[in-house]
Amino acid sequence: MTAPVQDFLVQARIVASDLRHRGLIQRALGKYEVARDRKQAAFGSWQSARQAAAETKWDAINHLDAYLDEFAQKLEARGTKVHWASNGAQAREIILGIIKSQGDKSIIKSKSMTAEEIHLNDAMEQAGYEVVESDLGEFIVQLRHEPPYHIVFPAMHLTRDEISDLFQRKLGSAPTNEPEELTMIARRALREKYLTADIGITGANFAIAETGMISITENEGNARLTAALPKTMITLLGIEKVLPELADLALFLPMLATAGAGQTMTGYNTMYGGPRQPGECDGPEEFHVVLLDNRRTELLADPEQRDALHCIRCGACLNVCPIFRNVGGHTYGTTYSGPVGSVITPHLRGLQDWKHLSASSSLCGACTEACPVKIDLHHHLLHNRRNAATAKPSVLERLAYHAFAFVANRPALWLFGKEAARLFQPLHALVKGSYLDPARPWTATRDTPEMAPESFKEWWRNRR
Numbered sequence: 001m002t003a004p005v006q007d008f009l010v011q012a013r014i015v016a017s018d019l020r021h022r023g024l025i026q027r028a029l030g031k032y033e034v035a036r037d038r039k040q041a042a043f044g045s046w047q048s049a050r051q052a053a054a055e056t057k058w059d060a061i062n063h064l065d066a067y068l069d070e071f072a073q074k075l076e077a078r079g080t081k082v083h084w085a086s087n088g089a090q091a092r093e094i095i096l097g098i099i100k101s102q103g104d105k106s107i108i109k110s111k112s113m114t115a116e117e118i119h120l121n122d123a124m125e126q127a128g129y130e131v132v133e134s135d136l137g138e139f140i141v142q143l144r145h146e147p148p149y150h151i152v153f154p155a156m157h158l159t160r161d162e163i164s165d166l167f168q169r170k171l172g173s174a175p176t177n178e179p180e181e182l183t184m185i186a187r188r189a190l191r192e193k194y195l196t197a198d199i200g201i202t203g204a205n206f207a208i209a210e211t212g213m214i215s216i217t218e219n220e221g222n223a224r225l226t227a228a229l230p231k232t233m234i235t236l237l238g239i240e241k242v243l244p245e246l247a248d249l250a251l252f253l254p255m256l257a258t259a260g261a262g263q264t265m266t267g268y269n270t271m272y273g274g275p276r277q278p279g280e281c282d283g284p285e286e287f288h289v290v291l292l293d294n295r296r297t298e299l300l301a302d303p304e305q306r307d308a309l310h311c312i313r314c315g316a317c318l319n320v321c322p323i324f325r326n327v328g329g330h331t332y333g334t335t336y337s338g339p340v341g342s343v344i345t346p347h348l349r350g351l352q353d354w355k356h357l358s359a360s361s362s363l364c365g366a367c368t369e370a371c372p373v374k375i376d377l378h379h380h381l382l383h384n385r386r387n388a389a390t391a392k393p394s395v396l397e398r399l400a401y402h403a404f405a406f407v408a409n410r411p412a413l414w415l416f417g418k419e420a421a422r423l424f425q426p427l428h429a430l431v432k433g434s435y436l437d438p439a440r441p442w443t444a445t446r447d448t449p450e451m452a453p454e455s456f457k458e459w460w461r462n463r464r
């Protein structure tokens with residue numbers, strides 16, 4: 001098995017040179033930006049809304065223990081079974097245990113990035129269960145045996161013709177490139193799955209502590225069917241999804257829709273508070289909620305970077321990131337791609353193995369400006385770089401740091417190095433970017449800063 005960094009470099013080189021793919025993503029995100037800007041302008045003050053959302057999430061995360069306890073107690077009071085999972089393996093074990101206890105075989109599942117994070121589908125299929133994704137984009141990538149390309153748009157890398165060819169091969173449908181017809185093909189295939197499924201699995205966008213309710217946002221209504229028709233409903237969510245009060249949704253639902261898809265509101269916003277109550281016409285007979293830690297509390301313990309837990313998974317940072325636009329979502333090799341994925345993946349999966357994601361950034365700050373909850377993303381990328389270098393610097397890094405410290409603490413050597421750099425700069429310009437260039441890993445894709453003809457100290461001394 002190759003290291004994540006090697007896989008990233010190989011895949012990035014392939015995708016970045018694919019001009020067709022790049023054009024497809026650029027067109028899609030260009031349309032998104034127009035729609036997003038139009039909806040942001042409808043806010044009285046988008047920046048004030050961002051500040052309010054950031055403060056609300058700060059309160060939720062900094063008092064997470066109290067809000068989680070309140071949330072769980074109120075869910076349990078209505079008959080919901082709440083489970084606590086320390087890691088992905090424990091969450092998979094809990095969910096498989098629920099399925100086995102029911103003696104069920106057929107599972108319908110709505111979109112859940114947390115389930116992708118713990119590789120839940122693979123675990124259920126290996127245990128012999130049939131699992132069908134009900135979200136259209138997720139259904140498409142499931143048929144292709146691929147992970148989601150994007151947090152919000154799982155199949156944004158595919159054209160209509162590619163989807164039509166896929167449906168022809170897998171579902172036996174007639175060729176078409178009309179979006180409505182493609183949607184109807186998927187709907188016909190999925191409707192039978194809803195009717196026969198024994199268990200419905202969902203994610204959650206928010207968890208409201210005040211009322212003990214799950215909030216799910218979607219555009220297709222598939223999560224509603226996933227929750228309403230099967231006899232057992234299981235919701236898997238990360239512990240950071242908690243909001244203090246129901247009134248907070250009045251801010252977060254339109255912000256999520258605007259930042260995530262350039263919409264005023266998503267098509268369906270549904271609250272779930274427990275299993276079917278007496279007199280209710282639909283809903284599950286059993287409702288299970290699995291609260292996943294999976295190293296989130298380790299990030300919570302870091303006061304410098306815990307605001308990364310504020311993320312509402314809107315995907316806005318991916319949409320503006322020049323790296324994501326060029327290398328694509330699958331290149332990252334992890335559930336959460338783009339800037340936020342580059343920040344949290346080293347925390348969730350190991351800093352040393354995934355530190356290359358934090359280094360794969362332009363540090364332009366576009367992600368921080370786009371984030372609706374004001375996470376300081378580009379600074380966190382720098383924090384990850386620093387922490388990785390401090391914890392386990394490479395031999396070359398260690399030598400470079402020692403050499404720099406040695407020279408910087410000796411004025412005579414510093415002056416000699418400065419004059420030598422000025423002397424050799426014209427020579428370097430002749431070999432810049434070639435295989436004779438000792439700095440080729442840098443200069444192959446970057447301009448070398450030119451030495452000033454006169455330093456400030458020299459200018460000041462001459463001026464006097």
